[in-house]
Amino acid sequence: MNGTPTAAAGSPTALVELAGVGKRYGNVTALEGVSLAVRPGEVVCVLGDNGAGKSTLIKIVSGLHRHDDGVFRIDGEEVRLTSPREALDRGIATVYQDLAVVPLMPVWRNFFLGSEPVTGRGPLRRLDTAAMRRTTREALLRMGIDLRDVDQPIGTLSGGERQSVAIARAVHFGARVIVLDEPTAALGVKQAGVVLRYVAAARDQGLGVVLVTHNPHHAHLVGDRFVLLRRGSMAGSHAREEIVLDELTRQMAGGSDLDRLGHELARIRPSEPDRKAP
Amino acid sequence: MTATPAALAEDAAERGPVARRLPARPELGAVVGAAAVLVFFALAADGFLRPAGLGTVLYAASTIGIMAVPVALLMIGGEFDLSAGVMVTSSALVSSMFSYQMTANTWVGVAVSLPVTLAIGFFNGWTLTRTRLPSFIITLGTFLMLTGLNLGLTKLIGGTVSTRAIGDMEGFDSARAVFASDITVGGFQLRITIVWWLALVAAATWILLRTRAGNWIFATGGNAEAARAVGVPVDRVRIGLYTGVALAAWISGQHLLFSYDVVQSGEGVGNELIYIAAAVIGGCLLTGGYGSAAGAAVGALIFGMTSKGIVYAQWDPSWFKFFLGAMLLLATLLNAWIRKRAEASS
Numbered sequence: 226m227n228g229t230p231t232a233a234a235g236s237p238t239a240l241v242e243l244a245g246v247g248k249r250y251g252n253v254t255a256l257e258g259v260s261l262a263v264r265p266g267e268v269v270c271v272l273g274d275n276g277a278g279k280s281t282l283i284k285i286v287s288g289l290h291r292h293d294d295g296v297f298r299i300d301g302e303e304v305r306l307t308s309p310r311e312a313l314d315r316g317i318a319t320v321y322q323d324l325a326v327v328p329l330m331p332v333w334r335n336f337f338l339g340s341e342p343v344t345g346r347g348p349l350r351r352l353d354t355a356a357m358r359r360t361t362r363e364a365l366l367r368m369g370i371d372l373r374d375v376d377q378p379i380g381t382l383s384g385g386e387r388q389s390v391a392i393a394r395a396v397h398f399g400a401r402v403i404v405l406d407e408p409t410a411a412l413g414v415k416q417a418g419v420v421l422r423y424v425a426a427a428r429d430q431g432l433g434v435v436l437v438t439h440n441p442h443h444a445h446l447v448g449d450r451f452v453l454l455r456r457g458s459m460a461g462s463h464a465r466e467e468i469v470l471d472e473l474t475r476q477m478a479g480g481s482d483l484d485r486l487g488h489e490l491a492r493i494r495p496s497e498p499d500r501k502a503p
Numbered sequence: 504m505t506a507t508p509a510a511l512a513e514d515a516a517e518r519g520p521v522a523r524r525l526p527a528r529p530e531l532g533a534v535v536g537a538a539a540v541l542v543f544f545a546l547a548a549d550g551f552l553r554p555a556g557l558g559t560v561l562y563a564a565s566t567i568g569i570m571a572v573p574v575a576l577l578m579i580g581g582e583f584d585l586s587a588g589v590m591v592t593s594s595a596l597v598s599s600m601f602s603y604q605m606t607a608n609t610w611v612g613v614a615v616s617l618p619v620t621l622a623i624g625f626f627n628g629w630t631l632t633r634t635r636l637p638s639f640i641i642t643l644g645t646f647l648m649l650t651g652l653n654l655g656l657t658k659l660i661g662g663t664v665s666t667r668a669i670g671d672m673e674g675f676d677s678a679r680a681v682f683a684s685d686i687t688v689g690g691f692q693l694r695i696t697i698v699w700w701l702a703l704v705a706a707a708t709w710i711l712l713r714t715r716a717g718n719w720i721f722a723t724g725g726n727a728e729a730a731r732a733v734g735v736p737v738d739r740v741r742i743g744l745y746t747g748v749a750l751a752a753w754i755s756g757q758h759l760l761f762s763y764d765v766v767q768s769g770e771g772v773g774n775e776l777i778y779i780a781a782a783v784i785g786g787c788l789l790t791g792g793y794g795s796a797a798g799a800a801v802g803a804l805i806f807g808m809t810s811k812g813i814v815y816a817q818w819d820p821s822w823f824k825f826f827l828g829a830m831l832l833l834a835t836l837l838n839a840w841i842r843k844r845a846e847a848s849s
Contacts, residue, residue, distance in 0.1 A: 327725035339733030
């Protein structure tokens, strides 16, 4: 985007950068010392078990909550977001798991809901339906989604397709960074594949993607960098070439914790070979 | 790394395209029902198909339809209005009594009645958005209060349960021309309410399908949280819809006043359910997010045909309500069946 290259690496400025960010709710520390950077055309996966602080991180990046410690930069500029609207205006769009779609409305009406283009003036001011249909079809095609009929109710699409329309919508309305909250959690293997394909399509269009998930298999398919969270703090940050899937899975599941669990279960059922022994 | 077009085309083919869209029209069930009722009474009742007969049917349909259309919009927006029936009477009473008591031109009463009626609608919507109580409860409350007010105030001011005749007052004739006259179109004598009705259907259809507000109405009824999340002013939509019902109640009330000259203060109770039934027969979902203004108009037409058809067939009019109830059940089942098929073929 406005890519002022940093002197050191020559890589573009991070669209979103967190440095040592923390968040407290009263006495409870929800997040501590988290750092990550998302550059254009990069997928950063945030991995963690339930309660690891993933949703707190999303809330900070999407402008729902303000961080207490550390630095949050957008395009290199330090910010404190006060509302989701402000995040949107700065190009950060969040696609939540429980998607913001109206099932009985056609795809094209959903696509433009809240930002409908109008044409004509006075009492003849009306929705530009032709442009809405055309733009929806084009925006979806650009993401590789080929809906023959954008007039069908969005509820008739599969979960993966709906998720993909939401991503295409975010891209169309000027998002430069998309934050995806567990996009594959409720989906079957095939549908998850569909969504991951569109994540890759968004990346190939030069967007930054923050993919929040607890599924290391899905993350490893598209991720450029993996940030591991455990109990509110960073448990690791690895570039794609530094880590293999097995290691990622092991670390995410709690590393030595899992080894101990393996031993424990092996004792209960001695016939089972101890597969996870280091 | 985009999706392979072949795989996607395959997916789309499985979904089945245009064939599903036609049966998915909300008013289809009502149109089929209306055709059946028309054929039935054309065979069973002499004079039903003559111009005079059809004129009477259309008049009956229009008096219900004027209210059924905004009620349908409200239901698409996900809410109910049980006060719509007595609100019509309130509007007529305000208009009549104001003119009579102030010895003013009847148009003054008509003008005063408008903001008063709109305020009742606004009150419904505002209370709903503020308290987040179910609209059933809030408008049941307004319904009961208005029923009491209509009777109580009329007796208090005039001494009787009906208003005084205002037929000899200034402006009555011109107001009657607007709200309750006959017009001749190509040799047919038609009541002017039919014009009001069709104009409202056209306006409501335009709003629903061609304006941002229409998109917001569908979204508010279909998934209010999602609508709010993308910036739709959900509360304003709801208040606007209730005010729309009030606007139609004003038109309807003025018709009531200028066609009969006097207003019975106990009238209107029960009509709210007829408006809702017409909207539901016309394909509106009780849960919101789906329906059409044209469907509600067809629903009102079914009501008009049934009520007058029974008279033309010289049956006991007591059967009217029974027929309507049966019609409501049948239409709703038919609509549900159509929708299920539409969704199953996806």
